[in-house]
Amino acid sequence: MRQAGMIEAVETKTDPTPFSSDVANAVLNRLTFGVVVVDEAARILSANEQARLYLDVGDGVLDEAGRLAAEIGFESETLRRRIAAAAETGRSDAALLRRSRSAKPLVILIEPAPALTGERAVLVTIREVGRASPRVAERARQLFHFSPAEAEIVARVVQGLDTAEIAAERQVSINTLRVQVASAMVKVGVHRQAELVSVLSSVDMLD
Incomplete structure (x- = not known):
């Protein structure tokens, strides 16, 4: 029996507010670098606006029938092999990809990210050499x-x-x-x- 004047603590559960995909896309599109989510076979699952700028014109990287590829053809095999290895081993990697429109290559960072899809997803970030913020x-x-x-x-x-x-x-x-x-x-x-x-x-x- 509860005594007078006593405060009873009641446990309540609050459902988390779902994170809107529109909000997620807005955040990704504000990033200063390209972000591409691919599967272990380098098939493109998603890409932010900055990544699309590279992919659509084939500037260092391109969308080759739905798969991430390097502009310089023979570099595609290496890129895809590294993506597959990241998905398989869970280890990060990095690469430089040459570009025909610029002497400065692209810095490619490859990070395993299975939590994004529940499968062997890989997060590929694309940055221009020399474009890091002064901050x-x-x-x-x-x-x-x-x-x-x-x-x-x-x-x-x-x-x-x-x-x-x-x-x-x-x-x-x-x-x-x-x-x-x-x-x-x-x-x-x-x-x-x-x-x-x-x-x-x-x-x-x-x-």
Whole structure:
């Protein structure tokens, strides 16, 4: 019997508000890079507007009878093999794809994402080398407590510059630069430069 003045706690359940596909599409279309969801055979399941800009004109990547392909024909086999491997093993990968309209290749990040469809789906993100936001250094410094030098260096790595170019730009030795990149990887908790690029490419996703 409940005593007078006592407050009874009643457990209630609230059904979560369904996340509208229109809202999801609006968010994806605000991303500053292309996003394509494919299955293990590289069949295109979905693509945001930025990805469609590349696919529709065949700029580095294209829609080849419903399958994701590289503009440079022989690179398609490698791309599809990496997609299949990501779906099979659950491991991420990265690649550079050349383009006929630009000297700068596309950075392709391949991430297994079975939760999206319940099957062996793979999320493929497409970025232009050198197009990283100028805010990457600032946000990376805040998130991972980089030193100012580390933040600037990793921002340039995300932009697609190689070690020699960054060392020449900053007037330091390649060995010094490698030590700073290694220090940044430790702070982020990754072991490969491709993983570092993948993480840091995500710190400034929206326009």
